[in-house]
Amino acid sequence: MERRxxxxxxxxxxxxxxxxxxxxxxxxxxxSREGKVYAAVMGIKNVxxxxxxxxxxxxxxMPSAGDFVIGVVNDIGPSNWMIDINAPYPAPLHVSEVxxxxxxxxxxxxxxxxxxxxxxxxxxxESKKIQVTMNDSGLRKVEGxxxxxxxxSKVSRVIGKSGxxxxxxxxxxxCRIFVGQNGRIWIDxxxxxxxxxxDAIKMIEEKAQARDLTEKVKVxxxxxxxxxxx
Amino acid sequence: xxxxTDMVLVDENxxxxxxxxxxxxxPIKIEAGVLKNADGSAYVEIGKNKVLAAVYGPRECxxxxxxxxxxxxxxCKYNMQAFSVSDRKRPGTDRRSIxxxxxxxxALENVVLTELYPRASIDVYIEILQANAGTRCAGLTxxxxxxxxxxxxxxxxxxxxxxxxxxxxxxxDLNKEEDNYGQADVPxxxxxxxxxxxxxxxxxxxxxxxxxKAISMAxxxxxxxxxxxxxxxxxxxxxxxxxxxxxx
Numbered sequence: 515m516e517r518r519x520x521x522x523x524x525x526x527x528x529x530x531x532x533x534x535x536x537x538x539x540x541x542x543x544x545x546s547r548e549g550k551v552y553a554a555v556m557g558i559k560n561v562x563x564x565x566x567x568x569x570x571x572x573x574x575x576m577p578s579a580g581d582f583v584i585g586v587v588n589d590i591g592p593s594n595w596m597i598d599i600n601a602p603y604p605a606p607l608h609v610s611e612v613x614x615x616x617x618x619x620x621x622x623x624x625x626x627x628x629x630x631x632x633x634x635x636x637x638x639x640e641s642k643k644i645q646v647t648m649n650d651s652g653l654r655k656v657e658g659x660x661x662x663x664x665x666x667s668k669v670s671r672v673i674g675k676s677g678x679x680x681x682x683x684x685x686x687x688x689c690r691i692f693v694g695q696n697g698r699i700w701i702d703x704x705x706x707x708x709x710x711x712x713d714a715i716k717m718i719e720e721k722a723q724a725r726d727l728t729e730k731v732k733v734x735x736x737x738x739x740x741x742x743x744x
Numbered sequence: 745x746x747x748x749t750d751m752v753l754v755d756e757n758x759x760x761x762x763x764x765x766x767x768x769x770x771p772i773k774i775e776a777g778v779l780k781n782a783d784g785s786a787y788v789e790i791g792k793n794k795v796l797a798a799v800y801g802p803r804e805c806x807x808x809x810x811x812x813x814x815x816x817x818x819x820c821k822y823n824m825q826a827f828s829v830s831d832r833k834r835p836g837t838d839r840r841s842i843x844x845x846x847x848x849x850x851a852l853e854n855v856v857l858t859e860l861y862p863r864a865s866i867d868v869y870i871e872i873l874q875a876n877a878g879t880r881c882a883g884l885t886x887x888x889x890x891x892x893x894x895x896x897x898x899x900x901x902x903x904x905x906x907x908x909x910x911x912x913x914x915x916x917d918l919n920k921e922e923d924n925y926g927q928a929d930v931p932x933x934x935x936x937x938x939x940x941x942x943x944x945x946x947x948x949x950x951x952x953x954x955x956x957k958a959i960s961m962a963x964x965x966x967x968x969x970x971x972x973x974x975x976x977x978x979x980x981x982x983x984x985x986x987x988x989x990x991x992x
Binding site: 526528529530532543545547552554555556557570571572573574576602603604640641642667 | 783801802803804813814855857860861862863864892893894895896897898899900901935936937938974977978981
């Protein structure tokens with residue numbers, strides 16, 4: 515535990531804990547009352563120039579515009595698909611937001627229930643009505659590969675500082691990886707290599723609080739990946 | 745509150761039948777995150793009470809007509825197991841469980857930041873595995889830990905405890921005998937950071953002075969329960985951390 519003191523202390527807060535009394539602004543997962551800022555969820559206190567916020571340890575994914583996510587088709591309508599994106603709300607994908615020309619009522623020819631798609635959150639309005647799109651680079655229907663699910667709050671750990679972790683995973687395994695902000699991660703490559711990456715991602719989720727995680731993952735990958743690339 | 749007994753509930757030294765003083769609560773044990781399939785969960789023991797709470801959500805609200813376009817709703821189901829009391833309880837909802845579900849949901853609605861999730865629903869399930877008076881307080885205590893465990897934004901964690909009157913004495917956290925043969929039972933839940941009361945009921949009769957005394961006793965005890973709740977949540981985090989440190 516001692517070695518951790520070298521870096522800024524990560525303070526665990528619980529709902530109702532006072533996290534600031536200096537009049538700072540309440541950020542995400544925090545609220546202010548009578549000049550004090552309180553935590554609203556269990557998580558790690560995070561002070562930034564914008565305000566004091568809490569990084570939740572767990573909880574539901576809340577979509578925000580611009581996020582790239584992985585969705586599963588839930589239901590088919592004549593002019594849209596309902597997509598489950600692991601959020602409290604369903605996300606309708608309208609035919610005008612897909613890269614194909616779809617006739618009215620012909621939706622099931624393109625996407626069916628259970629299909630997996632890469633999506634971008636187009637907008638989330640006041641009443642949390644979500645719109646998603648497939649009209650962006652790299653967005654498509656997914657075929658093959660492996661889908662793993664982790665807590666959405668650990669996604670930033672899988673990506674790493676300026677993408678270091680994800681670069682490592684991609685480079686070491688030679689797999690293609692798509693990380694959805696909603697905690698779903700798609701891995702495509704040789705079966706056994708993809709499985710190792712999936713295990714590594716599960717490990718990252720479990721050990722998200724650990725220091726030098728990238729280094730540990732590197733060691734793990736080197737020991738587990740079938741040695742044929744060298 | 746109804747029955748009559750020759751039992752001495754409080755002796756001349758102010759000791760109660762289970763060896764507690766008037767201002768002492770029963771031993772409390774709380775564990776967070778005991779269920780894997782729920783979004784959040786907690787297990788609470790208060791004396792002989794054993795309560796399990798699970799939370800799902802926020803998720804899409806069903807039935808649709810209950811949706812509120814401006815905020816999330818909290819739905820609660822309080823259920824007593826058939827084996828929770830000494831003579832088998834007839835399973836299923838009854839008037840009492842509907843009432844407790846309602847007051848629990850309303851107490852929690854006061855602390856959950858419902859306006860963050862319009863149209864959604866947060867579902868709380870409380871199962872009483874063993875009952876020994878004070879299950880609504882135990883249930884609410886468990887439910888609020890489960891909510892925090894589910895990562896649902898809330899203003900505070902809600903602790904609840906009952907105070908009451910038996911043998912003419914104002915007592916904290918009545919047990920079954922004191923509840924059955926006593927004169928009053930006052931369950932209370934508060935928001936610890938502001939001392940707001942989110943649940944207050946009274947069954948039986950008390951004078952104004954006794955009532956004030958009961959309230960202040962229960963509010964003090966709520967803060968103790970609150971510390972135990974927070975401790976349970978912190979332990980859940982450190983367990984996760986140790987797991988990740990140990991197999992390095």
